[in-house]
Structure formats: structure tokens, C-alpha cells
Amino acid sequence: MSFIAILLALLLEQAKPLPQINPVHNLVRNWVRWVMRNFDAGGPQHGWLAWSLAVLGPSLAVLAVHWLLVWQLGWALAVVWNVAILYATLGFRQFSHHFTIVRDALLEGDETAARAALAQWMRIDTSALPRSEMVRHVIEHSVLSAHRHVFGVFAWYSILTAMGLGPAGAVFYRVSEYVAVFAKRTQRPETAPVSDAVRGQAQSAWAVIDWFPARVTALSFAFVGSFEEAVDSWRRHAAANPLDNDGVVLAATAGAVNVRLGENDPIGSGQIPELGHLRAVVGLVWRTVVMWMVFLALLSLARLIG
Secondary structure: OHHHHHHHHHHHHHHOOOOOOOHHHHHHHHHHHHHHHHHOOOOHHHHHHHHHHHHHHHHHHHHHHHHHHHHHOOHHHHHHHHHHHHHHHOOHHHHHHHHHHHHHHHHOOOHHHHHHHHHHHHOOOOOOOOHHHHHHHHHHHHHHHHHHHHHHHHHHHHHHHHOOOOOHHHHHHHHHHHHHHHHHOOOOOOOOOOOHHHHHHHHHHHHHHOHHHHHHHHHHHHHHOOHHHHHHHHHHHHHHOOOOHHHHHHHHHHHHHOEOEOOOOOEOOOEOOOHHHHHHHHHHHHHHHHHHHHHHHHHHHHHHHO
């Protein structure tokens, strides 16, 4: 079921991607804000409580619907529910759209448009960035977005689906990531402040939750890219930064496409980022998607035969 659900969700997301502002994401955002406003009292125990409610609430609700559909209406409608949840949690086109705009502007030599698009995408000041730094930012943000919006979702969804928990893993992963981002962002005057307890809990939990998916993504990039260089770059970075999940993904990317990433602490020993590396990264991501789909298809086939 996982292969069919992921395939249909990917096709649907390519044909009709969700806009960045949509009812599903608004619902999650309002839920997290309500939880923080009502349960974040500042103490360590409140941090655990607020995080648990914010993340586990939507996950358990999705799981309950999945089991209800399986028990009462059959697996066919459960597959439809899985497709709907994956469609809402996968965000392939949400970041690839920005990537395409920046890449096309750079290819046309319009650095002004590229800077404006990159600034809107990453919400940073790009006025003083040279071309190589713009390319580096695009590569780093793209592969991390691909990891969090696609491959991390694949990993958690596949694991929990195999355990009979339906699409709860996809929701658990994406909501955990959103709560971690929400907790550390600068709070607006009209929103309730997030305590240090919730902020620390959200970051600690996300580091644990993303540990396995980050390494699965890094290994996938190594398989479809330059394997030895990716593994070597990954190993050297992990030795110096053992808890840096994003760094693991970037290090594997740097080795897989022979590019140097990172700003103050360079990741990889490849070339300075150039426009050609953008094409290499696109190929890396798509080959990884195909590899995942073949892997899931083989698992589904083995389950049917067994």
C-alpha cells in the first residue's frame, strides 16, 4: 500500500501542487499556536506537554481515521486517505518552484532577479552575495528542503506503515519539523511568546526524530551520486559534528556532486559552486526519488509474494 500511496501522491503533487498558504497548513499552524498559547507555562514539564500535544495530537487523529477506514470501509478508502495525507505532507513542488525561478534567472544572467527570488525564498539579505554564494545557498536550501519535504517523509511514512500505523509517520515528521521551526523563529508582537522550555524541547526532539532520516537521505545521495566521495565527506563531517543532521545531508551532497558547501566551516573538498552544480543537484534528487520508488516497489512485491 505504501508504494501505491506514495506514487499517487507524487503524481498528484506534480500535477496540482498545494500552494504555500493552504487550508491544511493553516490548520496545523493554528493548532500549534493554540497549544503554545494554552499549555506553554514556561516550566520544563510544560515544554514536554506542549510539544507532545502539538505533535502527537495531529498524528493520532490521522491514525484514528486510518484505522476507522480500514476496519469499517476497507483498505481501498484507507489508501485514498494515505494519498491525501501524503499529498498534504509532501512539498516537492513547494520548494522546486523557487529553485527553478532562481536557476532560470542565473542562467539568463539576470542576477538582480535571482537575488530577489533567493531573498524571498530564504528570507535573507542577498544584496552583497557573489554568484558562487548564491549558487551555494540555492544548493544547500534545495537539498535540505528535499530531505525534509520528501525523503524524510518517505522514511517515517514507510517505517510506521510497515508497523500498521498508516500515514501517522508522515504527519509526525512534518509537524515535528514545523514545531521546531516555529519555536525558534522570531515571535511577532501579536503572537504568544514561546518559552525557552518549549524551544529547547522542540529542538531536542527534532534532532532525535531527524537523526535516522538524515542518514538515510545521505546514504541515498551516496548511492546515486559519487559513492566514495560522498561517504568520505560524510564521515569527515560527522567526526567533527556528530549531532549535525543537516550537516550530514550537506556533506553527502557535497561529495556526491563534487562541490564545496558551508560558509564558515567548509563542507566537502570539491569545486566552488557553479551553475553546472545546480543541474547536478536536480539529477541527484530525481535519481534518489526513483531509487526510493524502486525500493518500495520491490518491498511491496516481496510482501505480496510472501
